[in-house]
Amino acid sequence: MTAASAAQKGAIHSISKSLGLDEESRRDVIASVAGGKRSSSELSTGEAILVIDRLKALQGSQAGGAKGARVMDGAYAPKLLALWISGWHLGVVRDRSDSSLLAFLERQTGLSHVRFLRDSAQARGVIEALKAWLSREAGVDWPPRGEKEDVRANKLAVLFAQRRLLDQAGADVSAMPSGAGLAERAIDAEIRSGGALLRRLLKEARRAG
Secondary structure, eight states, rough: OOBBBHHHHHHHHHHHHHOOOOOOHHHHHHHHHHOOOOGGOOOOOHHHHHHHHHHHHHHOOOOOOOOTOOOOOOTTHHHHHHHHHHHHHTOSSOSSSSSHHHHHHHHOOOOOOOHHOOOOHHHHHHHHHHHHHHHHHOOOOOOOOOOSSOOHHHHHHHHHHHHHHEEEEEEEEOOOEEEEEEEETHHHHHHHHHHHHHHHHHHHHHHHH
């Protein structure tokens, strides 16, 4: 696997800056398309290309999409995408695409995606609505929100909910790491692998039913 070049990493930072993304939002974008990796220094050449394409899509400059297709853009898109991908790993989201997320949020809020992706007050409301939906549908027990969001604690909340769902689906979770002592990158890896297992088990259950 060839590591991302200096030029690619520079492009990721440059485009992120032009979008007004802070460090955490930039890392959320990277994680959304690179299997949970959150740093450009961790990326392969191919993963860097995917991240750059995503960032260009956020700029509204991605070419080659279907005519009239909508893409996630705006400063709040990375957070919404990260939550949507969490739903994918929890087995409650069937389609992880941008268009599916936009359609879901517009149905839930009655708001145009242009508003909730660009207006800070609307965006916060939609983010909280999405978190509440994940709590209802997947049992995620989000930590209390402080002045600064605890990203690691949010990931652990997703991991713990996923473990409960895996147990309910018949998986043996006894040998899986508890998560308490894991670094963020390891938590991401556990969520990815657990998500793949959970989706397979749920698919098998639907076929059997």
